[in-house]
Amino acid sequence: MDRRAVFFLCSAFVCFLLSFVTPAELRWVGYVLAAGYALLAGASYLDFLSRQRGRG
Amino acid sequence: METAALVAVVAIALVFDFVNGFHDAANSIATVVATRVLKPWQAVIWAAFWNFIAFAVLPLKVANEIAKIIDTNVVSIGLVFAGLLGAIFWNVLTAWLGLPSSSSHALIGGMVGAGIAKGGVDVVNGDVLRKTAVFIVYSPLLGLLMGFVLVVAVMWLVHRKRNKRRVNRTFRSLQLVSAAAFSLGHGANDAQKTMGIIAALLVGAHKLEPSVLSEPDSLPLWIVLSCHLAIALGTVFGGWRIVRTMGTKLTRLQPMGGVCAESSAAATLFFASFRGIPVSTTHTITGGIVGVGSANRMSAVNWNIARRVVWAWVLTIPGAALVAMSVYWVVAAVS
Secondary structure, three states: OOHHHHHHHHHHHHHHHHHOOOOHHHHHHHHHHHHHHHHHHHHHHHHHHHHHHHHO | OHHHHHHHHHHHHHHHHHHHHHHHHHHHHHHHHHOOOOOHHHHHHHHHHHHHHHHHOOOOHHHHHHHOOEOOOOOOHHHHHHHHHHHHHHHHHHHHHOOOOOHHHHHHHHHHHHHHHHHOHHHEOHHHHHHHHHHHHHHHHHHHHHHHHHHHHHHHHHOOOOOHHHHHHHHHHHHHHHHHHHHHHHHHHHHHHHHHHHHHHHHHOOOOOHHHHOOOOOOOHHHHHHHHHHHHHHHHHHHHHHHHHOOHHHOOOOHHHHHHHHHHHHHHHHHHHHHOOOOOHHHHHHHHHHHHHHHHOHHHOOHHHHHHHHHHHHHHHHHHHHHHHHHHHHHHHHO
16 A cells, blocks of 8 residues: 555545635636646556565 | 824734744754754844845735735724734643644634624635635645655756765755745745734724725835844744754755755745735645655655644634634723
8 A cells, every 4th residue: 555645645635625615716726736646646656566566 | 092002912913923933933944054054143144134035025915815804894902912812822822732833823813713703703804714724735735745746856857966965065055045935935924914913903993094905015114124024033033042952853854855845835935925825834844844755755754743733724723713702802891
């Protein structure tokens, strides 16, 4: 289990949820953060898989 | 009598600003002192200078937003006094309990609590409060994301360099820039919170025209200068406290990580200041540091501290609001 990917994924989810209560002119911040964290979660998981393969 | 009370409350607001600088001095100078780029006294002067000069660089939008958080028609000397006292009491209480607390959010919570106690929830500007509340979560996450991306990008750029000593020297020099940028952002965002409170107080007392709150950069110069001076002096005195306690806690910091963490926190503070969003400087630098740490491995981050910060996010505004409400009712009963 990659803890870092899980943390980034949770952050993406929180930012996405928060964007609904963010004032309209700043809603894009929530979307950008959610997308950024989702991307990092994916990248972090790939990094985790490559490390696992390296060990195996 | 009213003028004397007004002067006293303005003085309390400036003391609050001083204490804010005193508390946050560590954030600005920790890395440059730890890596011996600057001597402690030089770092203190460096940070205080950028704290002070921030008024000339960044717009006063945060001050305008804070001033409008409570309907100025109900703002009175008693209300601001209760708000400030609520924030101070909350800061002292959390310091005593060992909980990390944001002075900025305590101030906002105090004003909101005192406002609700006087005029009900209708007097609170929902938009400003909502913006502040969501950025309690967004600002550290923004700092974390930028810190992570920046440190990964920098590591990728420098990993082929053979002369590691030269790389280290470059980042030691860059720390001067990142520490200055962070101090600039700190001075701008935090001093403006006090400016906003003083402006609201003076508008409420009919000493200032309400129009100064709608035009950025139209606040009287003495308010702007006194708030920046108070926070800069706080940094000078708080910095000396850090000098005394300098030791093992700070020695693990590396110049590259310090530059990335401070730069990402500074970028977050600049963004917030340009958009008129009050954020906590402590939260942004914490986000930057966690981002840099998590780029290496998750266990590099002290998650116990991160958990305590989250508690502070949740508790500070409602906690300070409750204290301010109680203070306001006592003040109203006495007067």
